[in-house]
Structure formats: C-alpha cells, structure tokens
Amino acid sequence: MGTIKYGWPKLESHAREYADKVEKRAKQIVLETAQIIQAQVKARAPRDGGHLIDSVTLEIENGGYTAVVHVGAFYAIYVNYGTGIYAEGPGGSRAKKIPWVYFSEKLGRFVTTSGMRAQEFWEPAVDAGERHFMREMRRF
Incomplete structure (x- = not known):
C-alpha cells in the first residue's frame, strides 16, 4: 500500500x-x-x-x-441606589436613624434629610x- x-x-x-x-x-x-x-x-x-x-x-x-x-x-453607590427611605437595591437603607442631620459643605450649613432618591x-x-x-x- x-x-x-x-x-x-x-x-x-x-x-x-x-x-x-x-x-x-x-x-x-x-x-x-x-x-x-x-x-x-x-x-x-x-x-x-x-x-x-x-x-x-x-x-x-x-x-x-x-x-x-x-x-x-466613594459616594457613587449612594447616588446610584439612593439613601434612607429612598434606598433601593439589596439590603435597602442601612441608616440607623431617619431622618438624620449632616453638614453640607456645598451649602455651608447643617441639613436634615430622610434620604435621597436613587439617580x-x-x-x-x-x-x-x-x-x-x-x-x-x-x-x-
């Protein structure tokens, strides 16, 4: 062959x-x-x-x-999913107290908030x- x-x-x-x-x-x-x-x-x-x-x-x-x-x-997750009573996504809000107070450098004063809607x-x-x-x- x-x-x-x-x-x-x-x-x-x-x-x-x-x-x-x-x-x-x-x-x-x-x-x-x-x-x-x-x-x-x-x-x-x-x-x-x-x-x-x-x-x-x-x-x-x-x-x-x-x-x-x-x-x-660092704050992108809060903008994307919201905070406080408006928090979306896994786990929802992790705020210990709602509403809460924080100092806004942008406004130059203390602000009371229940959260921010997701954007x-x-x-x-x-x-x-x-x-x-x-x-x-x-x-x-």
Whole structure:
C-alpha cells in the first residue's frame, strides 16, 4: 500500500491569519463595550460638582481580553441606589436613624434629610454595553 499526505499547503498560514483576525476583533469588541459603558455612565450620572463623572475610568487588562470600568467616587453607590427611605437595591437603607442631620459643605450649613432618591446610572450603562457585546459577538 502507498502513503497519502492530505492537506492544503497554505492551510496553516490561513488558520493563523484567521486566528489573528478573530483575536483582534474580540479585543475590539471588548474595548468598544467598555467605552460604551464608560460613556453611558458619564452621560447618565448627575453633574453636581463633576467629581463623580471625573472618577469614571477605563482600564484594559489581560492583553485586551478584559476591560474594567471603575467609578472611583466613594459616594457613587449612594447616588446610584439612593439613601434612607429612598434606598433601593439589596439590603435597602442601612441608616440607623431617619431622618438624620449632616453638614453640607456645598451649602455651608447643617441639613436634615430622610434620604435621597436613587439617580440610577450604573445598571442602564451596563445594560447598553451588554447589548452591544452580545450583538457584536453574535455577528462574528
């Protein structure tokens, strides 16, 4: 019996080229998704002093396969989920006493409050990013 060698001389180079294109597109989709989330967070977040919006950052990790959108303002969670009697999300309010009094540096005086309504910006931004990610991954 004889020996047969089967294949396509350029198969290996085409396979590598295809893999490179897939990798490049996957990384592009990850970056686009993170940019959409970052832009949506900045567009939806309240603009009182600008610190919340300025604290939104985007980092690329894992060679481009992972992107992290981070909101650095310590009070972002309170803005997004509300406080006091208006608190939403897991656990609701953790206030020990409602109403409470605090000093507002912005107003220069003490303020009594029962809480602040949620000004949701995080979940809608993540949802928009997820829709983009799923749509683009299905296409490709």
